[in-house]
Amino acid sequence: MEIFSAIASAVPGVFSIQVIIAMLVGTMVGIGVGALPGLSATMGIAVLIPLTFSLEPLVALGMVAGIYNGAMYGGSIPAILLRIPGTPAGIATVFDGHRMAKKGDPKLALDISLVSSSLGSAVSAIALLLLAPALATVALKFGQADYFWLAVFGLTIISVLLAGNPVKGFLSACLGLFVGLIGIDSLTGNQRFTFGSSELLSGVDIIVILTGLYAIPPAFDLMTGKAGISAGHIDVSGSREKFPWHTLIPTWIRSSGIGLVIGLIPALGGNIASLLAWNEQRRWTKNPDTYGTGEPDGIAAPECANNADTGATLIPALTLGIPGNAVAAVVLGALLVHGLRPGPDLFRANADVVYGFMLTMLITAGFMWLIGKFGSRLYVNILRMPGTLLGPFVLGLTIVGVYSINNSLFEVWLMLGFGALGFIMEKLAIPTAPAVLAVILGPIAEESFRRTVLISGGDMSALLAGPISWILATLTVIAVISPLWKAIWPRRAANSGDEAS
């Protein structure tokens, strides 16, 4: 087959010593920027681009591939150990990952995350290698109305996240929706809630609010010695319980599927893939009562999905020039620097380099596993560090990280403001996940809704014009109604049972 000969001819280029070193270094850097709160793959790659001018294209792109894959996994390390997700895609990993660590088995949590991430990346890279042109058309099947329903469907996860206390959860979601409104309204050019500040014109960066809400309160807890996890009562020796291989296989299959599909659709990206996968796994888990309190499949699902998203996001990016998220956009920048113009011509004109790049996506998935295998023994030692040292260290990192996004001191203050808010929310037991989810999905839902109605000239039926819209709308309705149904039905059954007896 043509595609296999194309891949085969790209192989020698990939296994040169420089490219292998570049992939190793990239993966390590990626795990690092993913793990450090405030730093992200987007920034890691953007900073790298100018340094790669003089390098061979594949050396540069191998490093890019390593950073992209590594950062998605790296985000889970602090999520598990310190309940600070290093990236937005790590939020779902906090739920089960941190609880498992708290119960005394951080090593197992880290290993599940590592294996799941590596598998997700590998599946994604294989899909990218073999199916890119075929799957690219999926991106073009999605219209504005479909994006709207997809975002709304994503928002229904909130209803699950707030299961414990609906009022508090909604409050958090409303905060997120409000923050999503800030900035210039891209459909009219008017300013919303900018309070005359030019710094707010482009809205609030997701990393700023994520870091504020998620990294500052735990850092504060560490400093005051209130952190719920410390080396004293957990095992940091590196031994752990047996790895639950067989029970996780179905989870990996489902979650990598979710990650792939979400990655193919521009706009959503790994952040949402991990939450959707965690939520979906909840319906399949063998232990529904303890899911969310430290179950292995609750770590495997989000971590597998957010890495399965990496290669898939590159499919529309490489073939159609449509970057699905911020990372894919900077990857396109890196390609451009080396004279590779994304789009229909890319595969024809530069097949060797493109297939080589895809291969490095696959190989770095393996490197990630190798590095993580040795690394996770070291990471656990973070917990040996006294909180009074670790807390200020984390705080310093977040400030540096957030400042470096846009070189803006304003955003540092904003992040600290969200930190204070996050602290208060935590004290009041208001969940923060709905807020972050709403910041990501709210603007997508709003803009795609308004664009649909703008194109149709005010005709609302355009929202349900296509089959994809119908499917997503139906799923949304089911997702909203089924918890209600479950809440009401057993009670009725119990009532009628009483009467019968």
Place this chain on the structure above:
Amino acid sequence: MKLKTKILYAALGSTMLAGSAVAEEYPTRSIDMIVAYSAGGGTDVAARTLVPFIEENLPGDATINVVNRPGAGGEVGFTALANAEPDGYTFGFVNLPNLLSIPIQRDTDYDLSSFQPIADIVYDPGGFGASADAEFDDLESLVEYAEDKSGPVTYGTTGIGSDDHLSTLAFARQADIEMRHIPFDGAADVRAALMSGEIDLAGTNVSELVDYADSGDIAILGQMAEERWDGAPDVPTFQEQGFDVVMGSDRGLAAPAGFPEDALSTLEKAVEEAVSDPEFLEKAEEQNLPLSYMDSEEFGEKLERMNENIQELWEEQPWVEE
């Protein structure tokens, strides 16, 4: 001569010496280049590609640091540039028409007079793209299509107040047809919406369309340059087709007003040499960058002219409703 005067003379003499030494040696330290868009974006990649060539042509071993100040469609970076100390050590990329359209749309801390133009580097003409299987493939058939269509023709652009938006407003007025603007977040989104059939027309820079025209997915109806761009020699201009629309996006270099003369001429010369370096030309072609060098004087005149045009358009048809 009194001792005091002697000291004064000596002091004066040494300052003058020091002064001339500085002039000869400019730059004595690293220079910041502000880019008003995020790292990895089109302007950033172009800037970082150009920087080593400017460095090479500056006296001594000069270094230029690219500083990204993204936000508010460029306003954050433009404001930072306008307010920078005009000491010769800060300059930056300015993108047109954003630089000029933003102060018209809202209050800003800068206007055109806050800047000292250095050079225009890239001029990327605007263009109209249609799906390859659309009923129209040039401007005349587009106008016919619009007249027959029951509703307005929908066109996507990269946003309110973008060059594509402004030029389409001008086109619709000249052609006397009804067109409905659908703003998107970037050229890639516009292209996706066009290729999936959601919108009738894409208004983006021609360089964003040529690869897709080559592959047969998109037909380019016209380009808004005065003369056809080398990268799209088969696409007729709007003027050739009877519409006086000349618009595009420029990426030029500017400094804060009051920039020292000697620094300006040193930089200007280095930039001119950089953009004619064969190695740079090759990189620019790989990246599909339509180069169009102008020196500081020409670029300044262009800015004035463009500013007047945009002002006029705003007065006739403000594109942001209050």
